Amino acid sequence: MSSGSPYYSIAGQTPDALSPRKEICNYFSAYPLYSLAWSRREDRNSMFRMALSSCMEKPTNKVQVIQLSPQHDPSHTPEKPDFGLVAETTVDYPLTKVMWQPANNGYAQPDLLAGTGDSLRLWECEQTGEVGEMGLYKSKLRQRAKLTTRADYSAPITSFDWNQVDPRLIITSSIDTTCTVWDIETQQAKTQLIAHDREVFDVSFVSGSQDVFASAGADGSIRMFDLRSLEHSTILYEAPAAVAPSSSDAGLGDPSYYADTPTGLPNARISSFIPPLLRLSCNALDPNYIATFALDSTKITIIDVRNPGFAVVQLVGHHAPINSIAWSPVSSSQLCSAGADSRVLVWDIQQTLSARQQQQRQAASVAAQAKQLSRLSSSGDHKMGSDFGDDEGMKPPMSNAVQAAAQAAAAQALTQQPSNVAPSLTYAARLPVNSLAWHQNSPEWISIGFGNTVQTLRL
DSSP states (O other): OOOOOBBOSSSSTTTSSTTBBBBBEEEEEOOOOEEEEEEOOOOTTTTTTTEEOOOOOSEEEEEEEEOOOTOOOOOOOTSOEEEEEEEEEEESOOSSEEEEEOOOOOOOSOOOEESSSSEEEEEEEEEEEEEEEGGGGGEEEEEEEOOOOOOOOOOOOOEEOOOSSSTTEEEEETTSEEEOOOOTTEEEEEEEEEEEOOOOOEEEEEETTTTTEEEEEEEEEEEEEEEEEETTEEEEEEEEEHHHHHESSSSSTTGGGGGOOOOOOOOOEEEEEEOOEEEEEOOOTTTTTEEEEEETTSSEEEEEEEEESEEEEEOOOSSSEEEEEEEEEOTTTEEEETTTEEEEEEEEEEHHHHHHHHHHHHHHHHHHHHHHHHHHHHHHHOOOTSSSOOOHHHHHHHHHHHHHHHHHHHHHHHSSSOOEEESSEEOOOSSSEEEEOSSSTTTTTTEETTTEEEEEEOO
């Protein structure tokens, strides 16, 4: 991400031995990795600590806790690890997401970690006092709870979010079309609602809110809910229809199936479908903006909840499907994304958002003028000069009103077209990147996961 030397001088630039001293720090797991999350604690012993989960097709998946070693190599040595393993436990199924409990006043007791897959699981991370690899103190993950809505069967959970205002609350999304709010103190489901017509793939509380959350689903929509009034919801955005080849109308043995195809590919009929929205990310500082992307999409769509139904910005830069997105914890205009093209991109949309707001103000002004002229042209209270007949007397104001209405429609249409933005920073990983996490307390660091490797990058 950063330009120049891959590391910088230790003297005078690191506050303590627990802070990274390089541009890139590495961890190499024995397992293929999928999800990762930074600890949210602000104490020195936990600040550079992450939770990871493996993705294997066997009932021996791992949840790991790693920490930056005070003995990590200050030089740029790509093959040497900088993080060491401090705790590990086994789960049957891969976790779709892991997350540490938000820290009230910078410190939370106990130190809880949550993960979702076949159920919502809670672990408490406890130090054992033993010194392990790379000079790090070992910890153990003790399972506190395994929460399901039914004792006999639980639909797989696709994602979850931890409420930062009230850390007792966790909301989960599931393939059974529901979202469930859990109280982790009572270990009971507080509320469950049918959120979408099809599978729900992601869910997130809106920044600064205890009650408002948004969800994304296989029906191609983003919806917003308020726990205080669940009778109503708002459809914020619906993905536009895409086209896909369909082989249902012609068989493989039909010559027309291959006719007139310059590439020799099947000439299947084209059908339209609504692409599922796989992930969403609520802006960490501005509750008005939500980012999302669709299945197999190379573009990120940003919507404004104050103007539902339309995308305000599209981020264009990936060359293969996007896998993960995250807003900056300290800037309402910065976003990071990672995808199957092995690229990690950082975007800044401040200028674009300012231009959009100016367009909206101009469109509102033009619309107000058009409305005023329309009112004057139809009121009949004004009178033209005697040089004009009755029929012609209305033509000049009517013509002005029609012209103003056309200008207002054009201005409004302009505000409904998304602005394209190119990335400001780019990093190329060795393999397709599955996940990323932006460090909340040290926002100059972003971690990415690919293969069995975690890299922590300095912006």
